[in-house]
Amino acid sequence: MSPVLIIFFVLAGLAVLGALNLVLQKHPIHSALSLIVVMVCLAGLYLLMGAEFVAAVQIIVYGGAIMVLFIFVIMLLNAGEEEHTDFSKIAKFAGLPLALALTASLAALVVKPGQNVHGATQAVIPKATEQISTMLFKDFVYPFELTSFLILVAIMGALVLAQREKK
Amino acid sequence: MIAFLQQNAFWIITIVKIALLLFIVLTVNAYLTWFERKVVAHIQSRWGPHRVGPHGLLQPAADGLKFLFKEDPTPLGVDKFVYYLAPFLALALSLTALAVIPFGPDPIVLFGQKIYLWITNPDIGLLILFAITALSVYGVALAGWASNSKYSLLGGLRSSAQMISYELALTMSVVGVLLMANTFSLTEIIEKQSHGVGGVGFLGWNIFAWGKDGLLFPQIFGFICFFTSAIAETNRAPFDLPEAESELVAGFHTEYASFKFAMFFIAEYTAMITVSCLATILFFGGWVSIFPDSWTITHYIPSITLIPFGLWVIYDGLKYETIFGKLVLPAVGFAMFAIGAVLLAGAWIAPLHQVNEFIQPVFWFTAKVFVFLFFYVWARGTLPRLRYDQLMNVGWKLLLPVSIANVIVTAGVILWRGHV
Numbered sequence: 001m002s003p004v005l006i007i008f009f010v011l012a013g014l015a016v017l018g019a020l021n022l023v024l025q026k027h028p029i030h031s032a033l034s035l036i037v038v039m040v041c042l043a044g045l046y047l048l049m050g051a052e053f054v055a056a057v058q059i060i061v062y063g064g065a066i067m068v069l070f071i072f073v074i075m076l077l078n079a080g081e082e083e084h085t086d087f088s089k090i091a092k093f094a095g096l097p098l099a100l101a102l103t104a105s106l107a108a109l110v111v112k113p114g115q116n117v118h119g120a121t122q123a124v125i126p127k128a129t130e131q132i133s134t135m136l137f138k139d140f141v142y143p144f145e146l147t148s149f150l151i152l153v154a155i156m157g158a159l160v161l162a163q164r165e166k167k
Numbered sequence: 168m169i170a171f172l173q174q175n176a177f178w179i180i181t182i183v184k185i186a187l188l189l190f191i192v193l194t195v196n197a198y199l200t201w202f203e204r205k206v207v208a209h210i211q212s213r214w215g216p217h218r219v220g221p222h223g224l225l226q227p228a229a230d231g232l233k234f235l236f237k238e239d240p241t242p243l244g245v246d247k248f249v250y251y252l253a254p255f256l257a258l259a260l261s262l263t264a265l266a267v268i269p270f271g272p273d274p275i276v277l278f279g280q281k282i283y284l285w286i287t288n289p290d291i292g293l294l295i296l297f298a299i300t301a302l303s304v305y306g307v308a309l310a311g312w313a314s315n316s317k318y319s320l321l322g323g324l325r326s327s328a329q330m331i332s333y334e335l336a337l338t339m340s341v342v343g344v345l346l347m348a349n350t351f352s353l354t355e356i357i358e359k360q361s362h363g364v365g366g367v368g369f370l371g372w373n374i375f376a377w378g379k380d381g382l383l384f385p386q387i388f389g390f391i392c393f394f395t396s397a398i399a400e401t402n403r404a405p406f407d408l409p410e411a412e413s414e415l416v417a418g419f420h421t422e423y424a425s426f427k428f429a430m431f432f433i434a435e436y437t438a439m440i441t442v443s444c445l446a447t448i449l450f451f452g453g454w455v456s457i458f459p460d461s462w463t464i465t466h467y468i469p470s471i472t473l474i475p476f477g478l479w480v481i482y483d484g485l486k487y488e489t490i491f492g493k494l495v496l497p498a499v500g501f502a503m504f505a506i507g508a509v510l511l512a513g514a515w516i517a518p519l520h521q522v523n524e525f526i527q528p529v530f531w532f533t534a535k536v537f538v539f540l541f542f543y544v545w546a547r548g549t550l551p552r553l554r555y556d557q558l559m560n561v562g563w564k565l566l567l568p569v570s571i572a573n574v575i576v577t578a579g580v581i582l583w584r585g586h587v
Contacts, residue, residue: 029249029312036305043298056294064301065331068308072327075312075320129291129351 008048015041026081028074032067039063053129176280184286185266192265196436197227203544210548221484221492231429239425242315249313254423254430257306261437264299267292268444269354271454271529284529285354292353293345296445297338300400304330306434307402307409307419314422322418325555326402326409332559333399333406336566340392343577344373344449347383357453367459372452384573384580390450392570394539397442399562401435404547408555443539444532451535454528466523467514469530473507476500 018037025031039062046055136144172179201216201223208215216223241250269292271284289295304327311323348356362379363371370377373386399406410418420431447453458465477500484496510526513519553561 027246029246029309033249033309036302040302052289052291053294056291056298059298060294060301064298064304064334068301068304068327068331071305071308071312072324072331075308075324075327078320 004048008045011041011044011048015045026083028079028082029071032070032074035070036063036067039067051128053132180280180282181286184282188265188286189262192262192437192440193433195440196433197231199436199439199540200230200432201227202540203547206541206544207548210545221487221489221496234426234429237425239427242422244315245422246313246315249309250422251427253306253310253313254427254434256309257303257434258430258437260299260303260306261434261441264296264303264441265437265444267295267353268441268448269357269453270532271525272354272357273525273528275525288352288354291351293341293351293356293449296441300337301334303434303438306431310423310431311409311419314419316422318415318417318421319419322409322415322421326419329399329402329406329408329558329562332562333396333566336392336562336570337396337400339567339570339574340389340396341449342570342574343384343386343389346574346577346581347373347376347386353448353453357448357455360452361455363455363459368455369452369457371455372450374450381584383584384577386450386573386577388569388573389577390446392566392573393450394442394446394542396562396566397446398543398546399558401438401442403435403439403543405550405552406558407552408558413552439540439543440536443536443543446539447532447535453535454532456527456531466527467511469526470507470510470513470523473503474511477502477504477507 015038018034018041022031022034022038025034040059043055043058043063046052046058204226205215205223216226219225219229241247266286267289269283269285269288274281274283276282307330308323308327311319311321311326314320344356345351348359350356350359360371360373360378361368363369363375364377364379364381369375371379374390376383376385402409408418409415410420412418415421420428423431456465480500480503481497482500484492484494484500487493487496510519510523513521513523
């Protein structure tokens with residue numbers, strides 16, 4: 001096994017464990033912490049594929065900004081331990097079979113001989129950040145700016161809703 | 168054996184470098200506490216530590232020992248895992264940030280291996296630093312939450328709100344520098360600042376932005392926003408509300424004792440060093456000398472300053488009545504004097520000349536970092552702590568708009584001068 005493969009399995013395993021822990025933990029803070037582990041492991045996987053910029057942004061945006069907000073809210077509301085309820089009916093009859101089907105089809109694709117699923121090439125792309133910025137601010141500038149406008153609208157909406165409750 | 172060493176040279180060099188950097192940084196940390204206490208004491212017309220060793224110089228060692236041997240109780244009802252995780256997280260993250268800081272441009276060539284003065288020099292160095300800053304909120308916030316104490320919880324809440332608010336201004340304030348440098352790599356950012364107009368070193372720094380291609384927009388506003396929000400990010404006075412001792416006992420680390428408390432302490436001081444390094448790199452030209460490169464006489468400034476300082480230390484040590492003061496201080500002073508004299512002799516002796524040239528950039532870098540560390544302490548000694556609403560107002564209504572305006576103006580000037 002090459003070192004890259006070992007690192008991949010360690011990171012991927014940690015990510016899966018973190019995701020499982022996220023669901024199984026009772027306390028919201030522990031769940032949030034597991035989610036941070038998942039985010040950081042994903043960033044590591046991006047780094048392994050040579051996508052340095054995406055990896056850093058993954059940590060800054062998801063690991064930093066969003067998860068800090070999560071933890072902040074959990075702390076502010078002083079949320080206690082949650083009780084695990086039984087499976088909801090929809091989850092039992094629709095969710096489980098669908099999840100199984102998805103896993104099976106993915107596994108079948110990976111295992112199927114002759115039709116290998118290729119990972120992304122592990123090459124360090126020179127000037128990757130520059131390429132991304134050219135793409136965002138030149139080739140796709142209108143969709144990109146529209147997205148930011150959408151986010152702005154969402155923020156305004158949240159503000160309006162929060163203010164209305166105050167009255 | 169030699170073949171093995173040559174094959175794994177990269178790993179061995181890196182591990183040795185990490186160990187060395189950790190040793191240096193932790194020592195500097197220890198003496199930073201001494202320095203802070205001394206400076207704040209003198210600001211307030213006191214002596215500061217002066218009992219343990221000459222000038223209180225052994226105080227950090229005494230403090231370290233005290234931290235190690237103190238009882239380490241775990242309060243009742245804490246969330247054990249998170250309670251133990253938080254100090255580790257704080258310390259590990261703040262130490263990791265140092266890995267991407269470059270301390271000097273020239274490699275040391277040893278056994279045919281080029282050893283650079285940085286642990287790693289990634290293309291996205293600055294982004295990695297910001298990623299680590301973004302994560303370092305957790306150490307403080309989780310410590311506050313896990314301690315099962317209202318003071319800690321309030322401290323943790325305050326610190327997470329404060330860090331979210333100031334991270335925006337912190338990130339926006341360096342965009343002007345990035346626009347001018349066109350890169351995230353810290354070494355390249357310094358390299359871009361090394362061509363001052365007419366060979367005058369300091370005019371090329373981003374704070375003046377007068378490079379060989381003409382004047383761009385000086386990043387003075389960017390720097391002010393950066394340093395202010397950086398002080399807030401590192402939870403230092405006047406933004407130290409998370410541990411405001413007059414309101415919250417000790418804030419987020421109220422329930423931590425012994426070495427777990429020391430870990431928060433070291434993390435805070437390491438973050439101060441990182442921020443000072445970053446301010447030096449981004450706005451003050453990193454290792455670029457103040458003087459033009461052609462003034463070769465200025466290359467002897469580090470050596471020349473060492474000689475009188477060494478002599479003074481000898482003189483000062485002989486005044487001491489204790490054996491230790493009489494013995495150690497003169498020895499240290501003599502060592503400084505000797506090093507300075509030998510390096511000065513490098514003006515005539517070739518290999519020493521190389522050593523002298525090598526310490527040039529490192530000297531300027533550390534000198535600038537030291538200025539910022541002094542500024543940190545100075546701010547703590549003079550400025551009163553902000554009220555919480557003032558803190559939020561400064562972050563959101565002053566620093567953020569100013570740094571955004573700075574980005575727009577800088578981008579406009581760059582477009583206008585055609586430096587895209």
